[in-house]
Amino acid sequence: MINENWYYLLHPKVVTLITTLSKEGKVNAAPFAWVTPLSDSPPLLLVAAWYESHTFQNITKTKEFVINIVPANLKKEVEVCAKPFPAGVNELEKAKLSSVPAKTVKPPRISECMAWIECVAKEIVKKKDEYSFIIAEVKHIEVKRECYENLLPKKDVLLHMGGKNYSTIKFK
Numbered sequence: 001m002i003n004e005n006w007y008y009l010l011h012p013k014v015v016t017l018i019t020t021l022s023k024e025g026k027v028n029a030a031p032f033a034w035v036t037p038l039s040d041s042p043p044l045l046l047v048a049a050w051y052e053s054h055t056f057q058n059i060t061k062t063k064e065f066v067i068n069i070v071p072a073n074l075k076k077e078v079e080v081c082a083k084p085f086p087a088g089v090n091e092l093e094k095a096k097l098s099s100v101p102a103k104t105v106k107p108p109r110i111s112e113c114m115a116w117i118e119c120v121a122k123e124i125v126k127k128k129d130e131y132s133f134i135i136a137e138v139k140h141i142e143v144k145r146e147c148y149e150n151l152l153p154k155k156d157v158l159l160h161m162g163g164k165n166y167s168t169i170k171f172k
Contacts, residue, residue, distance in 0.1 A: 005162060012159035012167055017068045017081055018047070019099070019107045020058035022088065027099060027108060029091040030055045031078045033160035035067060043138035045119065051132040054087055059134055063121040064105040068113035071147070072156035072168040077112075104139040114155065115143040 013033040020028045032055070034048035047067075049056040059065050070078055080095035092099050092110065099108035102118050109116045119136035126132045147155045149171075156168040 008162040011162045015070045015158040015160050019066045021107045022058050023061045026088045027090045028054045029081045031082050047134045051126045066107050067117040068110040069115040070158045071114050072158045114147040117141050
């Protein structure tokens with residue numbers, strides 16, 4: 001028997017907001033905790049995304065996205081971005097978050113976030129009604145110095161514990 005919440009064993013996971021652009025250039029932002037490093041050389045990661053999500057559709061069309069690492073004080077804004085807005089609605093505006101240009105890809109960064117991972121999709125797997133995921137190459141990483149030391153967080157990072165449960169972590 002497999003408990004329906006078996007994946008809680010692999011939590012907590014860092015909460016991220018992934019920003020993408022539609023083919024028409026409209027900004028989309030959605031929370032994701034199912035982001036996993038795959039390789040450090042070359043730098044690859046995997047994002048699991050429902051194939052009907054605007055994020056998955058945008059990445060399928062444009063191949064580019066930014067993973068924004070979320071500080072704990074943005075939990076309410078993350079919840080706004082999680083709402084099922086129609087395609088073309090800018091979740092950053094709804095959540096009152098600011099965008100700034102990325103360094104290597106077209107989708108914007110979220111300025112209130114702690115770190116940014118700019119990515120280009122290398123492989124996209126879509127299994128209708130089953131699962132979908134994106135394998136991406138990391139093109140650029142940047143962190144706010146006041147938030148990290150040796151890539152360990154000095155400020156509270158928002159963690160997803162599973163379901164609607166959250167926690168935080170920082171290193172002293």
